[in-house]
Amino acid sequence: MAGFLSTLRRIYLSLYNWTVFVGWFQVLYFAVKALREGGPTTVYDSVERPLQLAQTAAVMEILHGLVGLVRSPVSATLPQIGSRLFLTWGVLWSFPETRTHVLVSSLVISWSITEIIRYSFFGMKEALGFAPSWLLWLRYSTFLILYPTGITSEVGLIYIALPYIKASEKYCIRMPNKWNFSFDYFYASIVALAIYVPGSPHMYQYMLGQRKKALSKSKTA
């Protein structure tokens, strides 16, 4: 019974990782194609569907961590997925004025390269039981460049969106109401920006530590 369940888990996770891999591969492919054909302003429209699907599917990973299907701590995945969903739905989809900005190109390219490497890494481990050492190296090295480019793109796009957020009053809840609650999306976005200040160095440090552990372990293995 235990063996059957663990095989089921492997099949499920292999399917999951490779499916999302294909999604991100499409994002990168359409992004590069759009850049060459129409330029940076056309990138968003080309990648919108695969981007939304692949990024939203990542919510499953929170579930996987909660039920114990994977070992990753929920505390590490939650802020990462939170910021991704905020950008994908809360900024780009909600405020079309931001879609033609050049930072959209750097954003989707940074994200898609990172995720292609990550999902193929996990996809291989689940399906084949191992991942080649070059893929391991890529997974724990590309972040050195892609974290700064991705984070800069995220912060930049949120900042660009601020005037549109303020003017539109979208997602705002005003008082009076019977639950005595209010929500201001503009100020919430500013808080989100502020979180990047301690959050980014923290994530980068965490990855540096993971890199050290992973790459030294493979040397001795």
Next chain:
Amino acid sequence: MKVTVVSRSGREVIKGGIELHDEATVSDLQEAIHARTKKYYPSRQRLTLPMQAGIQGKPIVLSPKKKLVDYCDGNVKNLTVVFKDLGVQVLYRTLFFWEYLGPLVIYPIFYYFPVYKYFGYEGERVVYPVQTYAMYYWCLHYSKRIMETFFVHRFSHATSPLSNVFRNCAYYWTFGAYIAYYVNHPMYTPVNDLQMKIGFGFGLICQVSNFYCHILLRNLRNPNGNGGYQIPHGFLFNIVTCANYTTEIYQWLGFNIATQTIAGYVFLVVAALIMTNWALAKHRRLKKLFDGKEGRPRYPRRWVILPPFI
């Protein structure tokens, strides 16, 4: 006897060890370590017996009141203890005082002073009776907490790491301001009179019950005692292990029924989750300790914290 003090990595913390007389207590050892190291006062020291290779489980912590010989496994002339620095410590009394003082001061500021002007709300605000009662209720609650900290609670471990001061104050002070902002808001919408009375009435009953629970818990502990565990009993403790947390949670529910803010309910849920974690650990500890074997009583079947759920 000679006591060897090592760190968890095996390095000797006190070169050459410490010589103590055979009847010495753990507390004497802690004083001696402090004398040799200056920096590590007793409440900062965590002393455990070395883990046996291959044997799982948590290390045995040395209890200050016990004698060192009680921890020797045969050789009463030599003992090795593992030392861990717990970091800068503050008294629990100090920690609680500062974390509770924040809400006690911050909330009335939103009630009495024209702070909403700075949020863009000009002009006089109408104050409803429920907002006044809410302020009294809130201040009564946190005054009670501070009073209990100094006159009622008996702490098993007298200190807590300094970092908890920042963490706990952030939690209490932020939530205090968050709730105070909404309840005292110029555009606050009060509930009907009956709901308000039910909320505050129920809340007050729970606050009094909570106080009684704290008195009962205090009397469980012997003032010069060994801080050992007893099976809590009396009043609501006969049916629920952490009746003190139960009454605290229901007390906040009363406040929220009367004031009806999302902010208040968010606080209630977060607080309930935190207390439930503590309650589960306590319940588990008591069940493990009072297992009914070797003459020990067996821990009775009880709710953990929130009947009828858990």
